[in-house]
Amino acid sequence: QQDNLQRSNSEPISYCVDPNWMPYEAIRDGKHTGLSADYMALISAQSGLTFKLIPTRSWQQSLRFLEERRCQFTPMLNKTDKREKYLTFSNVYFRSPNVLVSQREQPFLQGFENIGQRIVAIPTEYRLMEYVREYHPNTNVLPVRNEHEGLIAVAEGDADLFIGSLYSVNAYIQRQKLNNLKISGWMRPEDELRMAVSTGSEHLLPTINAALAQIDEEQHLQIFQRWNNISVIDDTNHELIWQLGFAALAVILLLTWWSCMSYRYNRKLSASNSQLEQLREKLEQTVDKLEFLSQHDPLTTLHNRSFLQQMMVRHNSDQREHAHDSDTSLIIIDIDFFKRINDTFGHSAGDKVLIEFAQLLQEQTRESDILARWGGEEFVIVCAHSNAADARKLCERINNALQEYKFSYQPQLTCSFGIAQVQPGEPIESCFDRADKALYQAKKSGRNRICSAEDD
Numbered sequence: 001q002q003d004n005l006q007r008s009n010s011e012p013i014s015y016c017v018d019p020n021w022m023p024y025e026a027i028r029d030g031k032h033t034g035l036s037a038d039y040m041a042l043i044s045a046q047s048g049l050t051f052k053l054i055p056t057r058s059w060q061q062s063l064r065f066l067e068e069r070r071c072q073f074t075p076m077l078n079k080t081d082k083r084e085k086y087l088t089f090s091n092v093y094f095r096s097p098n099v100l101v102s103q104r105e106q107p108f109l110q111g112f113e114n115i116g117q118r119i120v121a122i123p124t125e126y127r128l129m130e131y132v133r134e135y136h137p138n139t140n141v142l143p144v145r146n147e148h149e150g151l152i153a154v155a156e157g158d159a160d161l162f163i164g165s166l167y168s169v170n171a172y173i174q175r176q177k178l179n180n181l182k183i184s185g186w187m188r189p190e191d192e193l194r195m196a197v198s199t200g201s202e203h204l205l206p207t208i209n210a211a212l213a214q215i216d217e218e219q220h221l222q223i224f225q226r227w228n229n230i231s232v233i234d235d236t237n238h239e240l241i242w243q244l245g246f247a248a249l250a251v252i253l254l255l256t257w258w259s260c261m262s263y264r265y266n267r268k269l270s271a272s273n274s275q276l277e278q279l280r281e282k283l284e285q286t287v288d289k290l291e292f293l294s295q296h297d298p299l300t301t302l303h304n305r306s307f308l309q310q311m312m313v314r315h316n317s318d319q320r321e322h323a324h325d326s327d328t329s330l331i332i333i334d335i336d337f338f339k340r341i342n343d344t345f346g347h348s349a350g351d352k353v354l355i356e357f358a359q360l361l362q363e364q365t366r367e368s369d370i371l372a373r374w375g376g377e378e379f380v381i382v383c384a385h386s387n388a389a390d391a392r393k394l395c396e397r398i399n400n401a402l403q404e405y406k407f408s409y410q411p412q413l414t415c416s417f418g419i420a421q422v423q424p425g426e427p428i429e430s431c432f433d434r435a436d437k438a439l440y441q442a443k444k445s446g447r448n449r450i451c452s453a454e455d456d
């Protein structure tokens with residue numbers, strides 16, 4: 001055995017690794033790297049053993065090379081019955097949990113027992129394949145060539161689950177940016193990783209075990225920390241956060257836009273409202289004006305002929321309803337020789353005199369009297385609660401005032417008056433005709449006088 005050891009010390013020991021199983025081991029640019037490379041460096045330093053890498057394309061090829069003794073040694077693998085036929089294993093020097101990997105939507109799985117009919121991707125020639133075949137033979141297994149292929153199968157939905165070693169699975173997920181995958185459960189058995197020598201090289205094992213035994217806790221920790229990548233697995237659904245962020249931003253923008261629009265709309269609305277209010281006021285004023293114009297003479301502002309006629313209609317119906325109504329008398333007043341004023345001083349001078357005359361009449365009549373301009377220089381007074389004698393008194397009062405009044409252009413004016421009292425049951429138009437006749441009488445008999453239809 002000592003000879004053998006010496007021989008092995010002088011000749012490098014050929015070895016194979018899994019070329020693609022980071023962080024445990026891999027071949028990168030033709031060189032062995034990963035956890036197992038660090039452990040082999042320690043073994044070499046402590047035992048004096050030297051190693052020579054035989055590069056392979058896959059773990060399957062590495063196992064075949066070991067079986068065919070083209071490799072004497074492999075630094076990191078699990079012990080299985082099948083492998084024991086051509087390999088002798090060292091003591092366990094590294095333990096690592098196995099995990100179930102699924103898409104993010106999958107629920108958390110308590111263990112392998114809960115996977116049900118889900119399709120599970122497992123690399124062939126991995127110890128896990130032997131384990132599942134033996135202990136869970138009814139599992140829907142999708143054999144894949146390596147961890148990478150298995151994880152892609154889950155990411156693309158060809159398999160529901162993948163079983164693999166925590167550290168390597170984590171490394172793949174990060175490196176390949178398989179962000180829709182998550183670790184969804186733990187899986188027994190955990191990996192118990194050992195070194196192994198192929199048949200014919202068993203003599204190396206005591207030296208290897210002795211060297212492994214000398215690796216202290218701190219060295220284990222250093223190697224583990226160097227290759228550990230666990231902290232990076234991030235369960236945060238960034239896509240969802242971005243989506244929620246954009247949705248929130250959209251809502252904020254929408255609300256801002258909405259409040260801007262409401263503010264603008266409200267301003268427009270209040271501007272429109274005040275415009276509308278102004279229009280309404282103008283309209284009311286116009287309606288009032290129109291109403292006033294429809295019932296008043298624009299020159300003298302006394303009631304006009306139309307108003308008087310409406311009043312007459314109302315008076316007739318009132319009288320029908322209230323037969324024993326009190327007395328009403330009509331007075332028609334006509335300015336004497338008014339034409340002369342127009343002819344002498346012009347039409348606007350005549351207008352001014354008409355305005356002054358209307359003012360005088362207003363001053364002499366009572367609130368209950370209705371004073372109207374019938375047309376031209378002719379005026380009508382409807383005297384409520386007045387008989388012909390009362391009406392005459394009013395005419396005399398007006399006459400007296402006329403004598404006192406100094407008109408523009410022609411200081412002195414005279415008028416002729418026609419009076420008639422509404423007889424019981426008499427339509428007011430008929431009374432108006434009688435008053436008109438009385439006026440005609442006054443004109444005919446020389447003007448500047450009061451004639452009453454009731455005197456006849």
Ligand SMILES: Nc1nc2c(ncn2[C@@H]2O[C@H](COP(=O)(O)OP(=O)(O)OP(=O)(O)O)[C@@H](O)[C@H]2O)c(=O)[nH]1
Nearest residue numbers: 334335336337338339340342347348350351376377
């Ligand atoms: N300035 C002015 N003149 C008016 C208005 N309406 C009618 N007249 C004038 O009044 C005059 C009335 O003339 P006449 O009917 O002959 O009556 P008069 O001159 O007063 O004579 P007698 O009534 O017979 O005393 C006419 O010249 C009309 O043109 C008015 O609104 N303004």
